[in-house]
Amino acid sequence: MSGLSRIDDSFLGKWWRNTDRWTLGCVGILIGFGYILMLAASPAVASRIGASRDMFIFKQVIFLTLAGLIIFLTSLLSPQGIKRLAILGCILAIIATALTLVHGIEIKGARRWIAIPFMSIQPSEFLKPCFAVVTGWLLGGMKNRSFFPGMIIACVLFGIILVLLKSQPDIGMLSVIAAVFMIQLFVAGLNLAFVGIGVGSMIAAFIGAYIAFPHVRSRVERFLHPNVGDHYQIDTALRAFGNGGFLGRGPGEGRVKDLLPDAHADFVFAVAGEEYGFLVCLFIVLLFCFIVVRALLKMLKEDDPFIILATTGLVSGFGLQAFINMGSTLHLIPTKGMTLPFISYGGSSAISIALAIGMLLALTRQRINYEETVINTGIPGRKRRMVKL
Known part of the structure; x- marks a missing residue:
């Protein structure tokens, strides 16, 4: 890509010049860590x-x-293309998520996966990026058009997703989508009183989940009371971090990681801690922070409500997923089976996060708007009109 000059007018050259290369580079490093770990x-x-x-x-x-x-x-894709892709993806993801309740694979008491050749798909993973963009379009449309019921449609759509994820059940995924939706409502200018009501509703929903779902209650109690229940995975993960220390044991030299049942998935951050140490773990955390903060800072210069809200939703979901995985591995929050973006094993996770990052790069791509220019051709009575987009 370094060979693409500033005067390269090819399609690939324009893409390379206008894409956020810093974010793209950070994503490439995360994918590299995914292979190594x-x-x-x-x-x-x-x-x-x-x-x-x-x-x-x-x-x-x-x-x-x-x-x-x-x-x-x-x-x-253009912002319009991203919007169409998200609408189609949201519809298909909702239908597929509903199908899991009938034809889904049951694992540990939850129906979240549909079996296809060579792999299983978790459709709810694709709800995160697609719902964020669709919500951005619905809420942004309220600012551009009078009497557009974007808020009502977004709330109805969220209600459908809430019912589906509660029925699986997948409280962790529902929590992330609900948090992203609340962040988008706040950025869209929702009255602070309603924001407070929304936050209170989320707290009440968490309390209800604690009461209604035994696995949620078990995880919370194990987090609050170290002497209650089975702590094997989290204790082993913390031992792995301790064994790695500041600089790590070295590639392939980890031993505690071999005892972790989910070392390749939910607890892959502990493997990084044991083999590569605190410094590499800190570097991984900084990569995620950089992607989130850079996207949000770019939105300070953006005027389009759709791009602002959709990008905020995409990057919030990305950051929350990374925080939940690393926080639960370090025992900072109750454990939740959620992958670390691009690093943990998982087809649905990798593809859905790639979709979110692709949408993010498309929406934050530099777009130079030129005013319509009329050029004199030198021929009397004849002018050529040029419009650059």
Whole structure:
């Protein structure tokens, strides 16, 4: 890409000049960590379940390669194309999420996956980016058109998603989507009194989930009371961090990671801590923070309500997912089975996050608006009209 000059007028050259290369570079580094940490974490997990030691590695190579392609292709779209893609994706994701309640695979008491050849898909993963963009369009339309019922439609859509995710159940995913929706409502200018009501409703919903769902109650009680329940995974993860120390044990030298049942997925951050130490973990945290903060700072110069709200929703969901994974691994919050973007194993997760980042890059791409210019051709009575977009 370095060979693309400023005067390169090709399609690829324009894309490279106008895309946020800093964010793209950070995403590339995260994908690189995904490859490296999968080599360290997955062989022991695969051997434990009787599969080939390289099974998870080969699959993740395919998933991350596909994720990189999706990021590139999606980032080429215009804001209008992103809007259409999100609407279609949201409709399909809602239908597929509803199908999980009938034909889904049940794992640990939850129906969240649909089996297809070579992998299983979690449709609710695709609700996060698509719903964020659709909500951005609905709420942004209220500012551009009078009497547009964007708020009502967005709330109805959120209500449908709430019912579906509660029925699976997937309280963690619902919490992320609800938090993103509240952030978008706040940015859209919702009255602070209603924001307070929304926050209070979320707190009440968490209390209701604690009462209604035994697995939620178990996780909260294990977090609050270290002597209650099974703490094997979190204790092993903390041992891995302690074993790694400041600089880590070195690539392939981790031993505690081999004892983690979900070392390749929900607890991959602990593998990074043991083999590469505190400094690399801090670097990973800073990469996620940089992507989130840079996107939000770019929105300070943006005027389009749709782009502001959609980008805020996309980057908020991305940042919240990373925080939940790393926070639960470090025992800062109750454990929640949520992947670390681009680093944890998972096809649905990698592809859905790639879709979100591709949308983010497309919406934050530089767009220079030129006024219509009339050029004298030198021929009497004849002028050429040029419009650059």
